[in-house]
Amino acid sequence: MTRLPAHERDVLAAAFNYNARNVAYRHRVEGYGETCGVGERTARRWADRSTAVLAQALLDTGAPALRGAWWTDHLAMTMVLDRPRVELMEVRRVVAAEDVSEVPFSFQVTGLSASQLVEHASFEVFYGGSLRIVGPESSVRLGLTMKLPRTLHAGDAHEYAVLVRLPAEHTPAPHFVCVPRHPCAKAELRVRFPHDAVPGGLTRVADVHQQDVDDPVVAGTAVEVNAASEIHVEFVHPVPGLASGLRWDAPAHGEYGVAISSTCTVPGLVTVNRDSVTRYSVDPLRAT
Numbered sequence: 001m002t003r004l005p006a007h008e009r010d011v012l013a014a015a016f017n018y019n020a021r022n023v024a025y026r027h028r029v030e031g032y033g034e035t036c037g038v039g040e041r042t043a044r045r046w047a048d049r050s051t052a053v054l055a056q057a058l059l060d061t062g063a064p065a066l067r068g069a070w071w072t073d074h075l076a077m078t079m080v081l082d083r084p085r086v087e088l089m090e091v092r093r094v095v096a097a098e099d100v101s102e103v104p105f106s107f108q109v110t111g112l113s114a115s116q117l118v119e120h121a122s123f124e125v126f127y128g129g130s131l132r133i134v135g136p137e138s139s140v141r142l143g144l145t146m147k148l149p150r151t152l153h154a155g156d157a158h159e160y161a162v163l164v165r166l167p168a169e170h171t172p173a174p175h176f177v178c179v180p181r182h183p184c185a186k187a188e189l190r191v192r193f194p195h196d197a198v199p200g201g202l203t204r205v206a207d208v209h210q211q212d213v214d215d216p217v218v219a220g221t222a223v224e225v226n227a228a229s230e231i232h233v234e235f236v237h238p239v240p241g242l243a244s245g246l247r248w249d250a251p252a253h254g255e256y257g258v259a260i261s262s263t264c265t266v267p268g269l270v271t272v273n274r275d276s277v278t279r280y281s282v283d284p285l286r287a288t
Contacts, residue, residue, distance in 0.1 A: 004057060005071045005095065007185050007237070008050045015047040049237055053183055070094045070103065072184040073157060079176045082194040082229070086166040089126075093159040096152035103129075103146045105181075106137055109166060110173035114142040120167035128160025174199065175213045177245030180238055187235045189245050195229045201249035204233045210243040220247065 001009050001018075013019055014032035021028060026040070033043030057068060071094065078089040094103055109117060114136035123144070125131045134143035146160050166172070176191050193199065203220035205213060212218045223246070225231050231246060238244040 011046050011050045069098050070096050070100045075187040078190040080192045085168050088164040091161045095157045100152045106141050106143050108141045117142045122165045124163045126161035174250045175247040177243040179243045180240045187238050190232045193229045199248040203247050206244045207239045207242045
């Protein structure tokens with residue numbers, strides 16, 4: 001139990017009657033949910049997830065070395081689509097369960113291989129350490145490691161931020177998700193769309209298999225974009241190994257137009273499709 005994050009210990013204490021309260025399981029979990037401001041079903045789901053985390057900790061013998069050595073307290077991921085190149089920002093705060101000097105993580109972009117990411121994407125550390133590209137973990141997944149400025153000891157927290165710029169010609173898939181490997185207390189995802197190209201079908205999906213993110217059969221919750229053409233969703237205790245995030249309808253031409261119109265030096269309407277970029281001159285006084 002002491003190896004687990006505090007929120008996992010709290011829910012397990014209720015689920016397993018650690019405090020020796022003489023009430024039924026349902027009432028223990030329901031009471032824990034009330035203290036967190038959630039309903040019984042949500043509290044039960046948290047208890048199930050924490051039980052899986054506990055089972056994994058019991059099975060973990062310490063190999064590989066970093067397994068179970070840290071957990072994510074807060075993950076904030078942002079994708080910006082209104083610039084000439086798609087930009088992705090990741091800000092992560094980790095907490096050490098034992099001595100930790102580096103944090104491994106991975107990166108995957110639908111439509112790009114791991115080798116294409118190495119050759120054509122750019123990775124920039126804003127703060128929090130030194131980034132090292134480890135190499136392909138698979139044909140599509142790139143492994144990276146954040147070397148920390150100092151060794152963290154049990155209970156120490158540390159935050160880092162990384163900016164990734166995708167290749168200029170790449171058109172992103174109609175989804176943005178995180179798939180945590182380690183326990184995560186909270187994850188936030190933001191997407192900023194071009195003002196003139198906000199897609200339909202904006203949906204929040206939680207704890208689904210990564211290959212099912214775009215499957216319309218997989219249920220989600222409809223969400224709305226705000227006045228700044230942005231969407232923000234939050235996930236508490238996302239399940240490690242499963243995907244949580246956003247999806248939307250793919251445009252009719254099969255591609256998503258990244259705000260090229262915002263970079264034009266002359267007035268005009270720009271359309272983006274699979275084959276070309278076309279500029280149409282528009283008289284602002286006569287346009288409707």
